[in-house]
Amino acid sequence: MSSDKPGTAERQAKLGPEEHEENWRRLGEEEFDVVVVGGGITGAGVALDAATRGLRVALVEARDLAAGTSSRSSKLFHGGLRYLEQLEFSLVREALHERELMLNRLAPHLVKPVSFLYPLTHRFWERPYTAAGLLLYDRMGGARSVPGQKHLTRAGAQRMVPALKRDAMIGAVRYYDAQADDARHTMTVARTAARYGAVVRTSTQVVDFVHEADRIAGARLRDVEDGRETEVRAKSVINATGVWTDELQRLSGGRGHFRVRASKGVHVVVPRDRIVADSGMILRTEKSVLFVIPWGNHWIIGTTDTDWYLDLAHPAATKKDIDYILDHVNTVLATPLQHSDIEGVYAGLRPLLAGENDDTSKLSREHAVARVAPGMIAIAGGKYTTYRVMAKDAVDAVSNDVSGRMASSITDRVPLLGADGYHALVNQADQLAAAHGLHPYRVRHLLDRYGSMVHEVLALCDENPELLKPIDDAPNYLKAEVVYAVRNEAALHLEDVLTRRTRISFEYPHRGVDCADQVARLIGAELGWDEQRITSEVEKYSERVRAERESQDQPDDQAADATRGTAPEVRDELVESVG
Incomplete structure (x- = not known):
């Protein structure tokens, strides 16, 4: 959607603390054509598809971008060779x-x-x-x-x-x-949607739906960081919550057309x-x-x-x-x-x-789209690779809810943030490395994570050369990447950075515990955390790692789930019963 302020396209591509607060205001004050619930790859893809068609779009996610399935896949874009045996040729x-x-x-x-x-x-x-x-x-x-x-x-x-x-x-x-790194790709799709005008906000949970006569006209939202609530109005709501599809369906009061x-x-x-x-x-x-x-x-x-x-x-x-x-x-x-x-x-x-x-x-990896209630569409199934097709089908389904003729999907022609200029920068990696005093290997690694946005990451080091140094116990990543994750990539917690903006949580035997304090202090400097908050974030992350390690020694799902459940949620105001 178009911003109220002119010349803010680049600002919108940022998902930092200021945008997080501004987007809360916009959710409560503006009316949208489409509100997308779910910040995984399907929801992010829906937001991008709708925004690039000229619709007014909001995307809300209860936890973090790619916090669920979309950060825990096999990390492949593949045709699904084994589906040929199942005669799923079209898929x-x-x-x-x-x-x-x-x-x-x-x-x-x-x-x-x-x-x-x-x-x-x-x-x-x-x-x-x-x-x-x-x-x-x-x-x-x-x-x-x-x-x-x-x-x-x-x-x-x-x-x-x-x-x-x-x-x-x-x-x-x-x-x-x-x-591909699934979490980074999902986050980049969401940021690209923001670049084209979508209001994207994490830590924003749907706790109820707004009904007008016989149709759904929006949602009741809860900020799971501080507990405040607001209502967002929309002509259509798209449920793109993956394994939570049935739970959100029950909350809406509608009858599902399929089960997940x-x-x-x-x-x-x-x-x-x-x-x-x-x-x-x-x-x-x-x-x-x-x-x-x-x-x-x-x-x-x-x-x-x-x-x-x-x-x-x-x-x-x-x-x-x-x-x-x-x-x-x-x-x-x-x-x-x-x-x-x-x-x-x-x-x-x-x-x-x-x-x-x-x-x-x-079970079929095909996806399904259904109008589950007046004003509400659900999309489920599918596979990561075909997220863009899923998104197109979901947005096509809201055409009767929005006023005027809706444009066709164009996301097959919309490069993600960082794609433009990437190949030229790969050829210039040696010069870029020399300019910043880095090894060319390091620059190539950054290019494969940020593309042409690498300039934004390295610009942080011009302000503070200390950020050019690697994280002490996770040297594959620069300190600048932590700061960039907070300022631009919607990271609000230590867990967000260690498990999704970077993959330190599974790439190092310590699983992020050894560098948790250092990373928390870098985040805290951006978000204004005091010593107590820094300690709390480190303790909660360490408890998560402990619980995961112990669950992996358990003999069955019930015992593992009980063990993993002993770790606290980092988002204090999350309402567990509504998904």
Whole structure:
């Protein structure tokens, strides 16, 4: 939507403390065409789609951007090779199209090609069967901007992945997909929506809905930092809350047209040197597939696929989940992984459309959009890769609620913040590094996190050269990135920075505890925290890590959930019963 103040487009791209307060005022005073509930990738995508069509848009999120599923995925933009076996051809074709848009036009700074080796274990039939599937994948778009399939002998596969047991395969096939930091990508989509006028506010919980006659006309909002409440008025509300879809539906008083089932996916993170390989791997299991995904100086290995009926905000990994992952990956590794090798663990919930089949790995990854009440649309299901298509379909569904003719979706032509100029800056990385006294590797790392917004990050160091230094116990990140997260990226808590703006919470064995005080002080200087508040943030984060570690030693979901639940919420005024 257009701002009341002229010339504020760049200011709107900021999501800092001043904007956080200003946006609270705007939520209570302005009327919107669309209010989007949920700050995951679907909600952020809906906000961007609606804003770039010229609609007046607000996005509210009870916790943090990408606080749920959208920061805990396999971090892949992929066509879903295994869906070919399930004959979901349209889903695969759609996902591959979206992958190519991200790689080449919308987010080349955030989305990168990644190779996978698929070990073959059966003679005669498996290679032609796999080749046929990958040929179809490549023809659907899988090889449009990345290399197509390559067949390898056993010796060739071992040269590419020396970590593999010689007897674990008879050969292999390599193919390519793409990956991204899901939390950073989601946050960038939300900031891009703000750049085009959307009012984006985190720590803002929907606690009730506003009804006029027989329709929903807005929502009652609670600031979960201080407890104050206001009402936001809108012509349409879009429920994009993922695994909370049913909960928000009950709150609205409407009848749902579909149900959402939560499926838990657990990933473990190990150091890069524990698996000697030049490619990721995809392994078939009795239930689904297991990915071994390169992630900087680490490997991400996952995932599991089990029903989850407990705390939606804090799904907990169990010892059984972790053993499942290690047992399956160790069937092909010459040097088995041990529990002591694990640096980090994270668990997320997939919002699957509930179907007749009880096997969660076979539930459709298609999405559904429904008008669940007059003035209210719900969108659920789908997969991260196709978020932009989901967003388009959700906004199309509100056309009858907004006045005038609504423009068509254009998000396939709207690069995310940081994309413009990225490729030129990659070529200029050495000069940029020299200008700031940094190693070129450091600048390239920043470019792959911020794109052309790297200038904004480095400008902070012109004000304070101390910010050019790495965080003491997490040297992959600069102190400037913490300050930037607060000033520009809507970070309000220590947890927001350590788990989502950076990935310190699973990239270091200490999981962020060792650098928590230093990072909290950098945040506190921006947000005006006193010593008591700094101590409280560090203690709450440390309690979270303790509870997660202990839950990962528990034998089942109930015990793990009870253990994880002992950690306090960082947002004090959150009302748990409404999601």
